[in-house]
Amino acid sequence: MADPFLELIDISKSYPGVIALKGVTLSVAPGEVIGLVGENGAGKSTLMRILGGVAAPDHGVLRIDGAERAAMTIDAAGKAGIAFVHQELNLFDNLDVAANVFIGREPRKAPPLRLLDTEAMRQRTAPLLKKLGADFTPASPVADLSLAQRQLVEIAKALSFDARLVILDEPTSSLTVTETNRLLKIIADLKATGVSVIFISHRLQEVERCADRVIVLRDGRKVGELTGAEIQHEAMIRLMIGRDLKSLYIPPKAPPGAEALALSDLRTSAFPDKTVDLTVREGEILGLAGLVGSGRTEVARVVFGIDKQTGGEIRLKGEPVRIAEPREAIARGIFLVPEDRKQFGLLLDVSISQNISLPDLASYAKAWLIKPAQEDANAERQKRSLNIKTPNVGVLAGALSGGNQQKVVLAKWLSMKPRIIIFDEPTRGVDVGAKQEIYELMRALSDSGVAILMISSDMEEVIGVSDRIAVMHEGRISGLLERSRFSEDNVLRLAVGRPLN
Amino acid sequence: MLKKDLGLLILILVVSATVAFINPRFLLPINLSNTMNLIGLYGIFSIGVGLVIITGGIELSVGSMFALLGVIFVDLLSTYEINWALASLIIVIAGLILGALHGFLVTRMGLQPFIVTLCGLLIYRGIARFYTEDATAGFPFGVTYPALQWLTTGRTLGIPHSFVAFIIIAVVMGIVLHRSVFGRYLFAVGKNEEAARYSGIRTKRVISSAYIICGGLAGLAALFLTLYTRSISPATHGNFYELYAIAAAVLGGCSLRGGEGSMLGIVLGTILLQVLQNLVNLLGIPSSLNFAVIGAVILFGVLADQQIARYGGITQFFRRKTVPQAMPEKQG
Amino acid sequence: MLKKDLGLLILILVVSATVAFINPRFLLPINLSNTMNLIGLYGIFSIGVGLVIITGGIELSVGSMFALLGVIFVDLLSTYEINWALASLIIVIAGLILGALHGFLVTRMGLQPFIVTLCGLLIYRGIARFYTEDATAGFPFGVTYPALQWLTTGRTLGIPHSFVAFIIIAVVMGIVLHRSVFGRYLFAVGKNEEAARYSGIRTKRVISSAYIICGGLAGLAALFLTLYTRSISPATHGNFYELYAIAAAVLGGCSLRGGEGSMLGIVLGTILLQVLQNLVNLLGIPSSLNFAVIGAVILFGVLADQQIARYGGITQFFRRKTVPQAMPEKQG
Amino acid sequence: QDKKTLAFVVNGASDFWKIAEAGVKKAQEELPNYTLELKYPEQSSAAIQQRLMDDLVAAGVAAIMVSAVDPKTSTEALDRIAGQVPLFTTDSDAPQSKRIAYIGSSNVELGKDAGKLMLKALPDGGKCIGFVGLPGADNARERIEGVQATIKGSKVEMVDVRGDDIDFARAKRNVADALAASPDVACMVGFYSYNTPLIYETLKESGKLGQIKIIGFDEDPVTLGGVREGAIEGTVVQNPYEWGYQGMKLMAKVLEGDKSGVPADGLIIVPGQVIDKANVDAFETELKSRLGK
Numbered sequence A: 001m002a003d004p005f006l007e008l009i010d011i012s013k014s015y016p017g018v019i020a021l022k023g024v025t026l027s028v029a030p031g032e033v034i035g036l037v038g039e040n041g042a043g044k045s046t047l048m049r050i051l052g053g054v055a056a057p058d059h060g061v062l063r064i065d066g067a068e069r070a071a072m073t074i075d076a077a078g079k080a081g082i083a084f085v086h087q088e089l090n091l092f093d094n095l096d097v098a099a100n101v102f103i104g105r106e107p108r109k110a111p112p113l114r115l116l117d118t119e120a121m122r123q124r125t126a127p128l129l130k131k132l133g134a135d136f137t138p139a140s141p142v143a144d145l146s147l148a149q150r151q152l153v154e155i156a157k158a159l160s161f162d163a164r165l166v167i168l169d170e171p172t173s174s175l176t177v178t179e180t181n182r183l184l185k186i187i188a189d190l191k192a193t194g195v196s197v198i199f200i201s202h203r204l205q206e207v208e209r210c211a212d213r214v215i216v217l218r219d220g221r222k223v224g225e226l227t228g229a230e231i232q233h234e235a236m237i238r239l240m241i242g243r244d245l246k247s248l249y250i251p252p253k254a255p256p257g258a259e260a261l262a263l264s265d266l267r268t269s270a271f272p273d274k275t276v277d278l279t280v281r282e283g284e285i286l287g288l289a290g291l292v293g294s295g296r297t298e299v300a301r302v303v304f305g306i307d308k309q310t311g312g313e314i315r316l317k318g319e320p321v322r323i324a325e326p327r328e329a330i331a332r333g334i335f336l337v338p339e340d341r342k343q344f345g346l347l348l349d350v351s352i353s354q355n356i357s358l359p360d361l362a363s364y365a366k367a368w369l370i371k372p373a374q375e376d377a378n379a380e381r382q383k384r385s386l387n388i389k390t391p392n393v394g395v396l397a398g399a400l401s402g403g404n405q406q407k408v409v410l411a412k413w414l415s416m417k418p419r420i421i422i423f424d425e426p427t428r429g430v431d432v433g434a435k436q437e438i439y440e441l442m443r444a445l446s447d448s449g450v451a452i453l454m455i456s457s458d459m460e461e462v463i464g465v466s467d468r469i470a471v472m473h474e475g476r477i478s479g480l481l482e483r484s485r486f487s488e489d490n491v492l493r494l495a496v497g498r499p500l501n
Numbered sequence B, C: 001m002l003k004k005d006l007g008l009l010i011l012i013l014v015v016s017a018t019v020a021f022i023n024p025r026f027l028l029p030i031n032l033s034n035t036m037n038l039i040g041l042y043g044i045f046s047i048g049v050g051l052v053i054i055t056g057g058i059e060l061s062v063g064s065m066f067a068l069l070g071v072i073f074v075d076l077l078s079t080y081e082i083n084w085a086l087a088s089l090i091i092v093i094a095g096l097i098l099g100a101l102h103g104f105l106v107t108r109m110g111l112q113p114f115i116v117t118l119c120g121l122l123i124y125r126g127i128a129r130f131y132t133e134d135a136t137a138g139f140p141f142g143v144t145y146p147a148l149q150w151l152t153t154g155r156t157l158g159i160p161h162s163f164v165a166f167i168i169i170a171v172v173m174g175i176v177l178h179r180s181v182f183g184r185y186l187f188a189v190g191k192n193e194e195a196a197r198y199s200g201i202r203t204k205r206v207i208s209s210a211y212i213i214c215g216g217l218a219g220l221a222a223l224f225l226t227l228y229t230r231s232i233s234p235a236t237h238g239n240f241y242e243l244y245a246i247a248a249a250v251l252g253g254c255s256l257r258g259g260e261g262s263m264l265g266i267v268l269g270t271i272l273l274q275v276l277q278n279l280v281n282l283l284g285i286p287s288s289l290n291f292a293v294i295g296a297v298i299l300f301g302v303l304a305d306q307q308i309a310r311y312g313g314i315t316q317f318f319r320r321k322t323v324p325q326a327m328p329e330k331q332g
Numbered sequence D: 001q002d003k004k005t006l007a008f009v010v011n012g013a014s015d016f017w018k019i020a021e022a023g024v025k026k027a028q029e030e031l032p033n034y035t036l037e038l039k040y041p042e043q044s045s046a047a048i049q050q051r052l053m054d055d056l057v058a059a060g061v062a063a064i065m066v067s068a069v070d071p072k073t074s075t076e077a078l079d080r081i082a083g084q085v086p087l088f089t090t091d092s093d094a095p096q097s098k099r100i101a102y103i104g105s106s107n108v109e110l111g112k113d114a115g116k117l118m119l120k121a122l123p124d125g126g127k128c129i130g131f132v133g134l135p136g137a138d139n140a141r142e143r144i145e146g147v148q149a150t151i152k153g154s155k156v157e158m159v160d161v162r163g164d165d166i167d168f169a170r171a172k173r174n175v176a177d178a179l180a181a182s183p184d185v186a187c188m189v190g191f192y193s194y195n196t197p198l199i200y201e202t203l204k205e206s207g208k209l210g211q212i213k214i215i216g217f218d219e220d221p222v223t224l225g226g227v228r229e230g231a232i233e234g235t236v237v238q239n240p241y242e243w244g245y246q247g248m249k250l251m252a253k254v255l256e257g258d259k260s261g262v263p264a265d266g267l268i269i270v271p272g273q274v275i276d277k278a279n280v281d282a283f284e285t286e287l288k289s290r291l292g293k
Ligand SMILES: Nc1ncnc2c1ncn2[C@@H]1O[C@H](COP(=O)(O)OP(=O)(O)OP(=O)(O)O)[C@@H](O)[C@H]1O
Pocket: A015, A016, A018, A019, A020, A038, A039, A040, A041, A042, A043, A044, A045, A046, A047, A087, A389, A399, A400, A401, A402, A403, A404, A429, A431, B322
């Protein structure tokens, strides 16, 4: 392998109350694909933010092409050829796709005037989108894109740099297999042209498939490095969490009960001429698979009362209901864990404890006055049972790592009495250990009679966790699979609208 | 107490001490009592405007409401000779209705709060001026309303009742804002309306309520102001008062982006503005410089606060986002 | 053309047609020319304020700048008898400096734009009033500056030069805003400053530039306004003009949360406000109702726009989220 | 022993009060044992003026002379001040209050003078339009009332009075719009000091100077220039210099216990003056010397 052109030496970084990184050393050689794994809050994003010049280390040095420096700046990182896809999206939803891809380095025309060359931007964006298989155009406004589509825009942005190193911080967390496969192919192409890639993902399969070398972080320290054939699912997990994991699927204790939620001829505004029919039973986990933009989130939003139901019927235990507001859904015990936690799930600059109590404040209050001690006590309980990594529950939700934020969203609902929970991408950005905990939680909930609808783009998760799988294609349910017929191939066929064998 | 509130308190104390040192008459009970009266008058509606700002909205029409509600109030009392208690009730209810109208236009019709309340600013004053044909409305000479006057402009042990009303309202609204479920919803809606809706909060209702409370407090303030001036020139009565209210709220730590602010801050902001007015008059500063002095003190106060916070010791602690208990909701 | 701009244009046309129908003198060249002149005067600074709003800031001090720069300008010309071109340059540069100061305080000192410019509003007017001891500053009787007057208040073929200047500035700034890299950055910074910084945009510089441009345009507008009124009462000159500018920008689709707006919208917003003023005078509406009429038209215009957008036909087209093209690529 | 302070509180910033200030300064020269101050409220609002007076009393002034923003309905508030220090009114009176005396002129009389000027300018009658800052303010109402009383029954009529809220740009556009809306207007009356110069400028720009008669109030330099030029028929002025001078002297006397200067009805009327082409030069010279220019 070639000599490293980039080195991070003995990097430490702490935030008030947490040590995010402690003495981490990392080198990157040209044309190398490095997988970076670790539990939520292990410090992966922090390390990358230091490399990208967004955060400065407290201690340690960076060496680029032999030149040492104490800290990177965003400018310097750009000049050094580092392209960065942030874990949390950083798009401008008042601009179109091409403008976002080229933000900060727009092609110009009429040199002295520094006018935008919109044509060039769009022309140069189009092939990138094509490569990624995006279903939108360079001129599409970002405001109209779903989370997954936005993630593709971020990736396109990184690819548009003539970078020597591309950092991908959980690029696939909202992507389905098809897009992911395309991305892995792109990574291989980059590697072939001598570009290095740092790839962060909680989907270890992906890491296994693309990485030449895997670095494992735990609690801010580098705890291991795997190369070549050592890169194995189990080996990574063992290093990450210090123990082995059981298999994903936990069978239900009892056969599913009565119908809890039924949708018949349900119409949504995203696909006005398609209808959805679906039944979720008490005590089961129904997986809902499909491609990006197939309309799964839209169904969840309608059932939860966010969007207007434009037709059809929703039945709860056989009884037709109208849900006009999330509050009504919540009152009936229907909860939604939204896919975009930053926008819909959390108040980022509010404490964990207050986030958790928000949907059910009345029960922490006496005569409408809130008892903060009760809130904190409940939050502490949730913190322990979900294993949320934080010094205390007064910390702002926005300061948590992505996975821990997701657990806070879950904690909101688990503090209440659920009857039906819709999980929209429940483990987006959640580490394997925590994933397992969430799956166990879901199973425990379903065993207690809760009906669970799990929308997921993670094939491993859909197949590994569900009792049944419904697949959506362009706004309607294209098929239903029982456990015996679960396979990646069957799910994919239904997802693209082809019949099963 | 938040860092911002502490900074503001220090600024108020420094300004007051300076004034008292230069002109000890500042500390005369009558002067303090007069200043308290004005703090009460301006504070009552600043609290309402502050609540709206916390939800991420804005309220520009209070000054015009004072003109409109004021001329109606004078008319009810002196032309129609309605019982003062009933007339007062009508005015407060009218304020609530205007607030509800704003809330309706903002939440149900989806208009920008700035547009809605700017139109309110223009329309209410226009109606008030048209209604009186631009003439000053005032109580006839010699007519008195002893009970009403005692309630609004009276003083007990030198404490003006407007100030008492203000303090009571501030304490009640402080508890509502910082301790109650509704208050928590106000902050949540101001921080992220969508996320609040996903948590089952009836965001439209919460936002409307803020405008309604603001309207009601504006109605109440209109009563106090009318009895303070005893006459209302509809073209000028209450001009710029919305700026005073917004300035008090923003000085007190409310962010115009919503989701931030504290009742204590709003109270302190109001106090600072009134002490500054008093200062200009007491120190014999040319009144042409009045605004300049107020502006300069605010600017330097905020700047000093910022600089201390940036490089300073204690306050550093409060600025870190991750520090537990740094949440405004939790503090008094 | 954006949907919002289209709605505004229709509103302007409807209002104009109505006025012309009731009083055909609305269409007299002299009346149109007068209205154009005022559109030019108010439009020049509204553009600057609009740019600041697009970056997510606010600029409240333009009205006070007019008072301060205006009295200085009058003094430079009539007391110090400086060459008019030099004096004009000094005023525009002074505007740029004040803008730079605001930008500095907002970006480097981290103060809220509302506070900074509110203090500007207070301080500049205070200085202007102190400077002239509250006296009206005006050009002495009979003194003329032919070249300067021709440039600012002159008309060519009935088109007032203030309007010409406004259109030139609007076109240039429109290109800057919508076609240049700098304009793109203005939008980016207004939408998400953090993300813009991550993208390597020098956000502080971009925001400062917006304030500087705004200050420069305010300086220019101060010249035009001074020569229009020929005398300046520092206590009242330019009062509330910041509200006109903000209203024009917000009507024109700028969001006070930043990141949204268009030059065409700002231009149309300015036009609407001035046509409304003209309407009140031409239809002989009592001047006490002036503001009420303006407020009511704005409110109903915005409401109608919103309702049409919600249920309507044509504009529906503009609101629909882009429908993704089928998904052939996905099958591959 | 501290000097006693006498305060002259005006109703808002205006050049008019500069002349009164000159009178106050003159009085100061003759009253070395007093500190004389002229106070402007930062806005023309009753509440703010009231607050200013409260603060002055708190700061220990010995007597106040006030041009109340809203005298008719401020009786109570004025009485509260009058209960603490001797209070005098000027400019506009509050006859029912406990003020000691009023010194000033009568706006109705001034309006009548202007009406006479209009009749003289338009012997064959004609349509007039008035321009004013705040049409509802007492001084504006009284002036308009005086004009109406004088022209009643003649062929001169005042068809409209446009307000501008003391925004000069709006004041100027009001004139321009009036020209556009009523082509047959024969004369224009500027009721506030800045209205007349703005009428003059607008007519000059549209080439209507001389065709449309202008009648003004107060002594803005442009107004006086227009009078001298003949473009403005005449302007009606008050004598604030004397208010300031006589008023302060009177206050000092009263403080010293000499009430002989206060007439029985408490009214000291300083009459206004009509300035036309004939006396404009003399008037301007005197004004300049008083203002020390
Ligand atoms: N801005 C910040 N302020 C305070 N603490 C922070 C901040 N950013 C990160 N941290 C803390 O630093 C630690 C490392 O976080 P980091 O985001 O690097 O984790 P990660 O490995 O990327 O996790 P995930 O897989 O969940 O994304 C966490 O404990 C986190 O709470």
